Every structure is written in C-alpha cells, then in structure tokens.
Amino acid sequence: MTEPERTESERDIPAINLGGTVQEAHETTATLTRNPVFSLENVNVFYDDFKAVSDVSLDIYHNHITALIGPSGCGKSTLIRCLNRMNDLIPSARVEGNVLYHGQDIYGPEIDAVEVRKRIGMVFQKPNPFPKSIYDNVAFGPRILGMDGDMDEIVEKALRGAALWDEVKDRLGDNAFGLSGGQQQRLCIGRCLAVEPDVILMDEPCSALDPISTGKIEDLMMELKENYSIVIVTHNMQQAARVSDLTAFLIVKLDADETHRQGRLVEYDETEKIFTNPSDSRTEDYVTGKVG
Amino acid sequence: MSAPPPPPADAAAATMPGTHFRTGGGTRIRELGFRLLLLSALALALLVLVVLVIDVLNDGLGSLSLDFLTETPSRIDPSSSGIAPAIMGTLWLMFVCAAFIIPVGVASAVYLEEYANRERWWNRFIEVNIQNLAAVPSIVYGILGLAFLVRGPLSLGNVVLAGGLTLGLLVLPVVIVAGREAIRAVPPSIREGSMALGATQWQTIWKQVLPGSVPGIATGTILALSRAIGETAPLILVGAVTFATTADTGLFQEFSALPIQIFGWAAEPQEAYKLLAAAAIIVLMAVLLAMNAVAIWLRNKYEKKW
Numbered sequence: 001m002t003e004p005e006r007t008e009s010e011r012d013i014p015a016i017n018l019g020g021t022v023q024e025a026h027e028t029t030a031t032l033t034r035n036p037v038f039s040l041e042n043v044n045v046f047y048d049d050f051k052a053v054s055d056v057s058l059d060i061y062h063n064h065i066t067a068l069i070g071p072s073g074c075g076k077s078t079l080i081r082c083l084n085r086m087n088d089l090i091p092s093a094r095v096e097g098n099v100l101y102h103g104q105d106i107y108g109p110e111i112d113a114v115e116v117r118k119r120i121g122m123v124f125q126k127p128n129p130f131p132k133s134i135y136d137n138v139a140f141g142p143r144i145l146g147m148d149g150d151m152d153e154i155v156e157k158a159l160r161g162a163a164l165w166d167e168v169k170d171r172l173g174d175n176a177f178g179l180s181g182g183q184q185q186r187l188c189i190g191r192c193l194a195v196e197p198d199v200i201l202m203d204e205p206c207s208a209l210d211p212i213s214t215g216k217i218e219d220l221m222m223e224l225k226e227n228y229s230i231v232i233v234t235h236n237m238q239q240a241a242r243v244s245d246l247t248a249f250l251i252v253k254l255d256a257d258e259t260h261r262q263g264r265l266v267e268y269d270e271t272e273k274i275f276t277n278p279s280d281s282r283t284e285d286y287v288t289g290k291v292g
Numbered sequence: 293m294s295a296p297p298p299p300p301a302d303a304a305a306a307t308m309p310g311t312h313f314r315t316g317g318g319t320r321i322r323e324l325g326f327r328l329l330l331l332s333a334l335a336l337a338l339l340v341l342v343v344l345v346i347d348v349l350n351d352g353l354g355s356l357s358l359d360f361l362t363e364t365p366s367r368i369d370p371s372s373s374g375i376a377p378a379i380m381g382t383l384w385l386m387f388v389c390a391a392f393i394i395p396v397g398v399a400s401a402v403y404l405e406e407y408a409n410r411e412r413w414w415n416r417f418i419e420v421n422i423q424n425l426a427a428v429p430s431i432v433y434g435i436l437g438l439a440f441l442v443r444g445p446l447s448l449g450n451v452v453l454a455g456g457l458t459l460g461l462l463v464l465p466v467v468i469v470a471g472r473e474a475i476r477a478v479p480p481s482i483r484e485g486s487m488a489l490g491a492t493q494w495q496t497i498w499k500q501v502l503p504g505s506v507p508g509i510a511t512g513t514i515l516a517l518s519r520a521i522g523e524t525a526p527l528i529l530v531g532a533v534t535f536a537t538t539a540d541t542g543l544f545q546e547f548s549a550l551p552i553q554i555f556g557w558a559a560e561p562q563e564a565y566k567l568l569a570a571a572a573i574i575v576l577m578a579v580l581l582a583m584n585a586v587a588i589w590l591r592n593k594y595e596k597k598w
Contacts, residue, residue, distance in 0.1 A: 089487065091409060118490030128481035131504060141489035144499065188485070195489055 035062040037199055037229045038083060043097035045078050045087065052078045054262040055097075058248055060199075065221060065230045067244035067271065069237060071286070074250040075263020076233045080201050083231060084120040085113040118145060121192035125204040127184035129176035129191075134159075134168050137176045137187055141195035154194055162190030163220050182213025189220065200224065202232040206239065218243050237287055240271065247274040249283045348577075352570030360571060365535050365553065370564035375572050377536035381452070381547035382521060388456025388543070389520050393467045394513055396460075398502070401471030401509075406497055426465035433462040434529030442530050450531025452547045458526045463516035470512020474505035507594035514587040518580050524551040550576045 038060040045053040053075035060066045060083075068076040078087065085106060087093040099106050106116045130137050138155045141147075147154065155172070159165040164186040168179070176187055185205060192200055202221075206214040221230055221243050234240050240247050248268040252261050267274065267283045278284045285291045363374025400422075408415040437458030441448050448454040478501050486496040502509075527549055534556030536548040550572060557569035 084488065086484065086488065089484065091411070114490055114492050117488055122484075122488035124481060124484060124488075126481060128479075128485040130482060130485065130500060140486070140499070141491075144489070144491045144495045191485075191489065 034059075034064070036060065037062050037102065038231075039098070039100040039103075040082075041098040041100065043079070043082060043095065043099060045075065045082060046094045046096070047090070048092045050260065051262050053082075054253070054264050056250075056263075056265045057097075058265060058268045060229065060231055061246065062229050063225055063227075064245040065225050065232060065243050067240035067247045068231065068233045068250065069235075069240045069247060069286075070250035070263070070266075071252055071291075072235075073261055073263070074252045076250050077203055078263065079250070080203055080231055080233045081122075083199070083201055084117050084122055086117075086122060088113050118195060119197055120199045120201060121195065121197035122201040122203065123185070123188050123192055123205045126208050127181055127188050129179070129184050129187055132176060133173045134176050134179070134187060135172040138191050138194045141191060145195055147195070158190040158194035159187075161193045161224070162186045163216065163223070164190055180213070182209050182216060185209060185213065185217060186220065189217070189224075193224075197228065199229045199231065202230065204233050204235060207235060214239070237275075241275045244271045247271040249274060249278075249280075249286060251282060251286075345577075348570050348573050350570075351567050352572070352574045355567050355571035356574060360568075361575070364537055364539060365557075365568075367535060370562065370568055373565075373568055375550065375553055375575065376539035377541065377548045378550045378553035378572065379575075380539045380541050381532070381536070381549045381552075384452045384541055384543070384547060385456045385459060385527075385549055386517055386521060388453055389460045389463070390513065390517060392457055392460035393464050393516060394509075397464055397467030397513070397516075398471050398509055400464075400468045401475055402497060402502070404468070405472050405475040406493070406501065422465050422468055426469065429525075430462055430523055431525040431529065433458055434526030436461065437526055437530045448544070450533075450546055451544045452541060453543045455527055455530050455532060455547060455549070458530050459520040459523055462523060462526060463520045466516040466519060467509075467512050470515065471505070471509050474508025474512065475501055477508060478504040507590050511587045511591045514583050514590070518583040518587070521580060521583070522551055522576065524555050527552050528555070550579075 036059040040056055040058050040060075043053065043056045044051060056079060068080060070076050078093075081087045082095055082099055083101075083106075087095060095107055101116070101120070105111070130140060132140070135155055138158050139151050142149075142151065142154050156165060156169075159168065164183060167183060168174075168187075176184060179187060185208075189200070189205075206217050209217065218239065221232070224230060225245075232240075232244065246268065247270075249266045250263050251266050253264045254261055267278055267280045269279070273279075274283060275287050278287065282291075359372075360374045361379065362376050363372060364377055365373045365375070404415070404419060404422075408418070410416060437454060440446060441454040441457055442450050446454075482500050482504065483496055486500045487493070491499070531546075532552040533546055533548050534552055536546070541547045554569045554572045554576065557565045557572065560566070
C-alpha cells in the first residue's frame with residue numbers, strides 16, 4: 001500500500017488544512033496524497049440504547065500517529081476499540097456505520113473479528129502482561145497464529161522493536177511480572193509487534209506510567225511509525241502534541257434533557273494546527289486549558 | 293474557678309460543639325460482655341470437636357497398626373480385622389469421582405463464565421439450579437444412583453463405577469462453583485490482551501484463562517473430594533458392602549469404603565468392633581485433614597497472582 005517516495009515527499013508538503021468542520025474534513029481527506037488505512041464513515045457506537053459515540057467520520061493514515069483527545073466520557077476509548085472490534089467482547093455494544101480498513105468494512109458479515117485483530121494490534125491502558133515468562137509473553141501471539149520461522153528470532157526482533165531487548169535479554173525466562181510498569185508496557189508493545197500487525201492501537205498507554213517510562217514509550221512510538229500506523233488515545237494533551245501527526249478532538253455532548261451523553265467529533269486536523277490555530281472555539285478552549 | 297484562668301483551648305472547646313468526649317464506663321463493659329458471649333459460642337463448637345477427637349483417639353489408637361491397614365475385616369476375629377478393602381474401595385471411588393467431576397465441572401464452569409449470556413433466562417435458570425443442587429440431601433443422590441446407575445437405564449450393578457459417579461454427582465456443584473470463582477479471578481485484561489493478539493476465544497480460554505485458574509480449580513476439586521470421601525448414605529443405597537472379604541476391587545466390581553466400614557462396625561454389638569470403628573475413623577480423619585491441608589496450601593501459595 002505504501003510508496004516510500006510519496007511518504008518522504010510528503011514532508012515537503014506544507015501542513016495540509018483538512019478543513020474546519022467534521023463534514024469538510026471528511027470531504028477533503030479523500031483528495032489527499034496520504035494513504036488512508038482506516039476510513040470511518042458515520043460511525044455510531046451504542047451500549048444497548050445508550051449512544052456512546054455519535055456520527056464520527058474520519059480517515060486514519062498510514063505511517064502516521066493519530067491522536068484522539070477529549071474530556072472523559074467523550075467516547076475516545078470506545079472509538080479506538082471499534083477499530084479492532086474489541087467492542088465485540090461487550091455483549092451490549094453495537095457499531096453502526098462503516099469502519100473501512102483498506103476499503104474493507106471490518107464489521108462486514110463475512111469478516112472474522114479474529115482476523116481483524118491479527119492485523120490491528122492493541123496496547124492497553126494498564127500494562128497487561130500474561131502471567132508467563134518474558135519470552136512466552138512475546139511468543140504467545142506467533143504460536144497461536146502458527147507463524148513460521150525461528151521463535152527465538154521472532155522474540156528478539158519483537159523485543160528489539162519495542163526497545164526492550166537490551167534490558168531483558170539475559171532474563172527472558174523470568175516472569176514478566178518482575179518487570180517495572182514501563183518495561184511491562186514495552187513488553188506489551190513487543191508482544192503486539194511479534195504478530196506483525198499493520199496498525200497499532202494504543203489506549204492511553206502511558207496513563208499508568210511515570211514520566212521517564214512515558215518518554216521511552218513516546219520515543220518508541222516515533223520509531224514505530226516508520227513501519228506501522230499508530231492510533232493513540234490520550235488524556236495528556238502535551239503527549240498528543242509531542243508525538244502525533246494528526247489529532248482528533250472529541251467532546252461530550254449532552255442531550256436537551258441532559259440525561260444522555262454522546263461523544264462527538266469536533267475537529268480533526270494536523271496536530272500543529274489543532275494546538276496552535278484550531279478552527280473550532282471548543283477545541284481552542286480545551287487545548288488551552290480553559291475547559292477540561 | 294477563680295485562681296487560674298482557664299486556658300484558651302478550653303474556651304474554644306466550649307464554643308465548639310462535638311469536640312468534648314463523653315466519658316462513661318458502661319459502654320466498655322457491655323462491649324466486653326458481648327465479646328465474651330461470642331467467644332464462648334466459638335469455644336462451645338471447638339469443645340465438641342475436641343471431645344469427639346479425644347474420644348475417638350482414646351478408643352481407636354489401640355487398634356491402629358500396619359496390619360489394621362493391610363488386613364481384611366473378619367466377622368469372627370476382631371483382632372485380626374483390617375480396613376484394606378475399605379481403603380482400596382475409597383481410593384477407587386475417589387479416582388472415578390475425580391475423573392468425572394474435573395472435566396464435567398470445569399467445562400460447566402467455563403460455559404457459565406465465558407459463554408453463557410446472563411440475559412438469557414435459561415442460563416440464569418441453570419445457575420440457580422446449580423446452587424440448589426449443592427443443597428440437595430446426599431440420600432437423594434443415593435436414590436438417584438440406585439435408580440439410574442445401579443439399576444434402571446445403565447444397570448451397572450452395585451460396582452465402583454456406580455458409586456463413584458453417584459458421589460461425583462453429589463459434589464459436582466462444589467467443583468462448578470469453585471471453578472467459576474477461579475475463572476472469574478482471571479482479570480479481564482488478560483483475556484483482552486490475548487484476544488487483541490488475534491487469539492480466538494477458545495485459544496484464550498485454553499491457553500490463558502484455564503492455566504490461570506488451575507490453582508483455584510485444584511483447591512475446589514480437593515475440597516469436593518474431601519466431602520465425597522466421607523459420604524455414607526449414598527453409598528449404602530448404591531450397595532457398598534460392609535464386609536468385603538478381599539481388597540481386590542475394580543471399576544466393575546463390588547466395593548467397600550471407609551465410611552461404610554465404619555458404619556458397619558459401629559452397628560455391631562461387640563465392643564471390639566466399636567473400637568475398630570474408632571480406629572477406622574482416625575484413618576479417615578487423617579486422610580481428610582491431609583486433603584484439606586493440601587487445598588489450603590494450594591490456595592495460599594497462589595493467592596495473589598494478579
């Protein structure tokens with residue numbers, strides 16, 4: 001899908017205005033030179049009758065880091081979990097609209113959620129290593145997927161990719177619970193890399209980590225985007241500003257009777273623009289800290 | 293009141309309601325009395341147990357010997373009687389029981405925890421009934437075993453297989469409940485992590501959830517077996533024999549069992565047999581305590597995994 005020349009040349013293109021409003025953003029993105037990995041079209045997510053995410057349309061691009069920001073309850077975690085069908089694990093959750101992955105609707109009737117998750121990896125809020133050795137944590141995915149090749153090499157490659165190899169190479173047989181929180185999270189990233197996904201979803205990957213570990217994960221993300229597309233949900237606006245190329249800002253919208261809350265997309269644009277010159281006053285209020 | 297002026301703190305206390313402590317001995321004495329009452333209730337329960345144990349040890353220790361464990365019971369000579377057939381029968385029963393309850397109990401627990409949708413009425417119906425099953429008197433299971441396993445549809449006869457399955461049915465709810473708790477104790481984040489890597493639900497259960505719940509399932513199984521090992525009533529109904537002449541038994545052979553042996557000897561008029569019953573009780577209790585100790589050890593060892 002990717003043409004490296006194009007990705008390189010993109011850097012010379014001045015910041016592209018994706019448009020001020022959601023509708024405009026969606027219309028204009030189609031004409032861009034970037035490769036969309038995901039195209040969300042009018043996506044609604046329900047938990048039973050409760051609409052958690054309302055009418056979101058946006059494109060997510062290859063080899064970019066896309067950040068989803070917004071106040072608590074705006075549905076950004078719900079939205080990111082749509083992208084690899086993790087919401088399927090919640091019986092009451094229901095997704096409407098199209099989530100196109102390279103043009104294919106991942107919620108299509110013939111699509112197996114397991115296949116989707118093989119291509120689209122996920123890193124969670126709290127590091128969740130398996131109660132196994134470091135080696136077995138990384139090897140779990142390749143083993144269940146029946147991947148070919150030398151397992152030792154696969155594990156080393158994945159751990160190098162997660163910038164964890166040098167710290168753990170002498171104790172691969174130790175239980176993963178003995179690692180620090182930041183190391184555990186990098187192990188989870190490595191575990192995800194081992195199955196060679198196309199996209200990595202990160203749901204507030206640093207919220208349980210100290211600043212030094214957070215810095216390491218952010219550096220890692222910058223490296224990973226050379227080969228992967230990354231979507232990150234974050235509460236930390238500085239983090240979004242530091243690492244992401246594109247930022248989507250979501251808000252919580254209350255109904256007229258103020259009983260139902262819905263997450264809505266306000267603005268989706270270049271990160272630099274979102275943080276310096278947003279089109280929507282609500283975005284400005286949020287990124288400048290007037291509301292939060 | 294006149295000589296030293298009251299310190300300012302007192303003045304503050306006087307103006308602030310609720311800062312003054314009420315003093316009174318009454319509350320403390322009532323507290324103490326209540327505590328003693330509770331303690332004596334506990335002491336009573338323990339005392340009964342201690343008296344029972346001492347009485348049994350007093351009666352039975354004299355008859356305990358290696359021969360007692362290896363000999364067969366005799367109607368003529370109490371002094372040469374032993375519990376070898378009862379021990380073998382109990383071992384066989386436990387083997388059949390475990391072979392039945394572990395797969396069936398774990399499978400049921402996995403279904404209820406991982407697959408069953410609580411919204412559906414039949415799943416809630418199953419859940420309620422498993423709890424009810426645990427409360428059904430054991431004699432009812434005995435009748436069930438007699439009607440369906442020993443006679444009736446399966447017609448196995450009064451053999452080890454029928455006895456073991458009857459005991460298995462009796463303690464199956466214990467394994468299911470313990471298995472469910474163990475499975476529930478595996479955090480959802482582990483399942484999510486596994487599924488996010490492209491594992492199927494079955495792979496997630498088999499490779500992550502079940503290995504994580506093995507200690508809990510093992511503890512529950514041991515506790516279930518330790519309940520089954522002492523059951524008498526169902527075995528009487530399915531036709532366990534009180535005076536087996538040989539320790540040789542097998543899946544499709546007649547059998548005796550420790551509680552049955554105890555029951556048989558205790559019913560004999562001669563004093564010598566009552567002492568043998570006491571000795572057999574010591575053996576049964578020792579086995580039971582050992583099993584419970586293993587269960588507690590397992591539970592403590594793996595208690596805080598996550």
